[in-house]
Amino acid sequence: MTSSASTPTTAAYGSWTSPVSAASLAGDRVALDQPSIDTGHVHWLEGRGSEGGRVVLVRDGVDLTPPPFNVRSRVHEYGGGAYTVAGDLVAFVDFADQRVRVLTVGAGEEPRAITPESDSRLRYADLRLDEGRRHLYCVREDHRGDGEAVAAIVRLEVDGDNADGGTVLVQGADFLSAPRLSPDGGRLAWLQWNHPNMPWDSTELWVADVTDSGTTGAKRVTGGQDVAVTEPRWSQDGDLLHLSDESGWSNLAAARTDGTVVALTAAEVELGWPQWVFDRPSFGTTDDGTIVCSWFDEGNGHLGTVVDGVVTALDLEGVAFDHVRVEGRTVVALVDRSDRSRAVVTVDLDRGVVEVVREESAFELPAGMLSTPELVSWTNSAGLTVHGAFHPPASAGFRAPDGELPPLVVRLHGGPTSMTVPAFSLDTAYWTSRGLAVLDVNYGGSTGFGRAYRERLLGQWGVVDVDDCATGAWAMAEQGRVDGDRLAIRGGSAGGFTTLAALTGTDVFAVGASYFGVGDLEALARDTHKFESRYLDRMVAPYPEGRDVYRERSPLHHLESLSAPMILLQGLDDRVVPPNQATEMAQAVRAKGLPVAHLEFAGEGHGFRKAETIVRAREAEAYFYARIFGYELADDVEPVEIDNG
Structure with a gap:
């Protein structure tokens, strides 16, 4: 179906043709990350779907890391801080083997490894160069022994082979991050925390004197139980700037040279982000x-x-x-x-x-196709205010039949301590330009609204988030913005869990899409990586003591109450959410006789990076919605095998 912008065609919501194809989401688009500036040169990382998701370090528009190098760290599995620059000296982590490599810009040299081969059992992140002394400071995660990986802050010799994996400067805490050298090179600051805390729960800021063989005189500067300290940074006069949420809001503070710690701001606003990744x-x-x-x-x-x-x-x-x-x-x-x-x-x-x-992306929407987001709020079942952003359908070429309301896609961020912002994205435009509305939900637990808002989810994951999404969807329907009989919910990772929990715990949604979502919380508690291995202690209950709570919250154990179809999309190399969880969920839904589609993608981990995967996943999801909601999809897409469909 085609249309002229000057004479809009009347067509059902969801069936509109759109200039935003699934290929638009992955084609010429890159994923930008970690910009930095050094000696006037701007650097950034580009994740390129057209190159199988390879991440390239770019300087002023020129690639610094040639194929096949892929600049990604696997420390904590989420990585971050995978490169650093000082003048023309560059250090980075290659995803394939997790070795640190260095190169000199303009020297015409191949990147040279300065850490030993370890079959990725030695991993590095949060890199910082001391150019004058030719040292590199970083976090090292050691998987060579039995049991949990061991965290350390190490110093690498830029001109050495570091056969031992680096000189250990700090060790002992379960987790370490943010090694920051003072301007005079004499002191090292860092953050540390222990199980079961995450870095937005309780962290400590430490300082020690640096010696040739390690560090000495380590002492805690600030932070502690129920205080999250992040982003330490030395000032030129020796103060240690940082963020602290001791007041209930993440604000700026400074540890003075005389040992005092003073607040630099005291506003009820939120600085910083949850430290899921290093060096943000x-x-x-x-x-x-x-x-x-x-x-x-x-x-x-x-x-x-x-x-x-x-x-x-x-x-x-x-x-x-x-x-x-x-x-x-x-x-x-x-x-x-x-x-x-x-x-x-x-x-x-x-x-x-x-x-x-x-x-x-250089992609520009034609006139009249841009959906203008609106910040919205509503009241959940507990009488608390919840925040979100509503994106209405938008097309200059189409209008819906009189009296018809659009389907709604409730979209969930991951984390679950992340947040959504009212930003333009081709992901949003893909839905809104076809005639679907989108509601992004900052459910209780989200960042950006103070510590108390984030802590609504403590012990309540799978309860508060589900209620906030369900009440948000109904609020949009009751306000006459969307069709209350055509409500979809979608999310990835933690958002995938909330999606599955909403489909089994409420009757609000008519369909759901889970991207690498958690179906069995107990399995996740038993089988996940170190960084999140105790995360659920605070979000659900200590395990195994709280096993009954885990079973009560797990969607896989409540399929008797499931009444909505679902599509599950899963990477087979996922180390965060094992692929068997999606398989078990699909089998259970299939056995219940509900429509279900289950797509698996080889070579994909926790988050899809390959262009062909992104295209297939999105088209499959759109096809599934069209079948369930009963409209004709305008796109010519490969059909999806739907069991019980």
């Missing part, structure tokens, strides 16, 4: 000591400065600002925008000039 900065300092930071205020993202304890937003386009780094009076950041794709940008603080360095 939200602030930096200019040469004159001005702090530039990003924050969230009721779901709105800002970038600004701190002067005399007051945060003042800069007049910039953007709804979220991530990976904020500062050099001189120039800021580089990863920015989400409301009308265009995510981009790496630089900001000249003196001239107020913003330059877009690289966009994730």
Whole structure:
């Protein structure tokens, strides 16, 4: 079906033709991450679906890491901090073997490994170069022994072979991160925490003197039980800047050279992000000591400065600002925008000039096709306010028949401590331009609204999040925005669990799509990686003492109450959520006689990276919705095998 923008065609919601194809989500699009600036050069990582998901380090638009190198760390499985630059010296982690390699820009040399072969049993992240001394500081995760991997902060010799895997500087805590060397090279700061805490629960900031053989005089500076300290950073005068949520909101603080710790801001706004990955900065300092930071205020993202304890937003386009780094009076950041794709940008603080360095996609929607998101809130069953963003259908070429309301896709972020922002994305436009509405839910447990909001999920995962999504969907239906009989829910990872829990625990949704979602919490508690191995102690209950709670919350054990079809999409190399969970869920739904589709993808892990996988998964999901909701999909897609369909 085609249409002219000047004379809209009347057609059912969901059946509209769209300029946003599934291939648009993976074709010329790249996934941008970890921008940085050094000696005036802007660097960033590009994940390229067209190259099988290979992540490339780019400098000023020129690739620094040639094929087949793939710049990704596997520490904590989520990685982060996989490269660092100092002048023309570059260090990075290659995903294939997890060895650290170095290269000199312009020298015409192949990257040289400086860590030993270990069959990926030695893994490195959060890299920091000390260029003058030719040292590299980083977090090392050692899988060579029995039991849990051992965390350490190590020092590598840039010009050595580091046959022992590096000089161990710090060890003993379950988890370590953020090794940061003082400007004079004499002291090392770091963060540490222990099971069952996650880094947004309870962390400690430590400092020690650096010696030739290691460190000495280690002492805790701040942090502790129920206080999350993140992002340590030395100032030029020796203060140790950091974020702390001791007040209930993540704000800036400084550990002075005299041993005192003082708050630099005290606003009811949220600075920083949950540290799922290493080296994700939200602030930096200019040469004159001005702090530039990003924050969230009721779901709105800002970038600004701190002067005399007051945060003042800069007049910039953007709804979220991530990976904020500062050099001189120039800021580089990863920015989400409301009308265009995510981009790496630089900001000249003196001239107020913003330059877009690289966009994730050059794709531009035709006039009239952009869905303008609206920040919304509603009340859940407990009478608490929940936040989200609503994206209505939008097409200049189509209108729906009189009286028809659109289907709604309730979309869940992962984590579950992440958050959603009202940003433009081709993912959203794929649905809205076809005539479906989208509701992004920042359910209780999400970041960006203070510690108390995030802690609503403690002991309540699978309860609070499900209720917040169900009440949000009904709120949109009761307000006449969407069709209450055509409500879908979709999510990946933790969002996949909430999707499955909503389909088994409520009768609100007519269909669901789970991407590598958790069906059996007990299996996840028994069979997952170190970083999250005790996560569920706080989110559900200690295990195995709380086994009954795990079974009660697991969708796989409540299929008797399931009344909605589902599609499950799973990578076969997933180390976070084992593929057998999707298999068991599909078998159970199939046995119950409900429509179910189960797609598996070889070579994909926890999150899809290959272009062909992204295309097939999205088209399969759209096909499934069309079959369940009863409209004719305009796209010519490969049919999906639907059991009981």
